[in-house]
Amino acid sequence: MFVQLNERVFLNMAKITRTKIDHVEDGIRVRFYEGQDQVAKSQRFEDVKTAEKWLKKLLKKC
Numbered sequence: 856m857f858v859q860l861n862e863r864v865f866l867n868m869a870k871i872t873r874t875k876i877d878h879v880e881d882g883i884r885v886r887f888y889e890g891q892d893q894v895a896k897s898q899r900f901e902d903v904k905t906a907e908k909w910l911k912k913l914l915k916k917c
Contacts, residue, residue, distance in 0.1 A: 856917050866895050868917050876906045885910050 857865045866887060871894075875886045882899035883906050900906040 858913060858916055860895060860897060860913075864895060868914075870894075874910060876903055876910070 856868050858868050859865050870889050871887050872890055873888045875888070877884055877886050882901060883903055884899060885897040885906055886893050887895040887897075897906070897909065900909065
């Protein structure tokens with residue numbers, strides 16, 4: 856099933872093997888992986904709770 860991450864990116868959730876909430880230089884992002892390869896990342900979040908809430912909402916669409 857395809858899920859829209861933003862206005863330009865659609866993600867095939869059937870191929871995603873793992874997700875990771877990661878602290879990066881500019882904030883917190885959710886990263887999506889197919890095997891060992893990162894295939895997409897989310898927008899920037901201010902805290903982990905907001906990122907988790909966004910990810911749960913996205914996964915409910917599947």
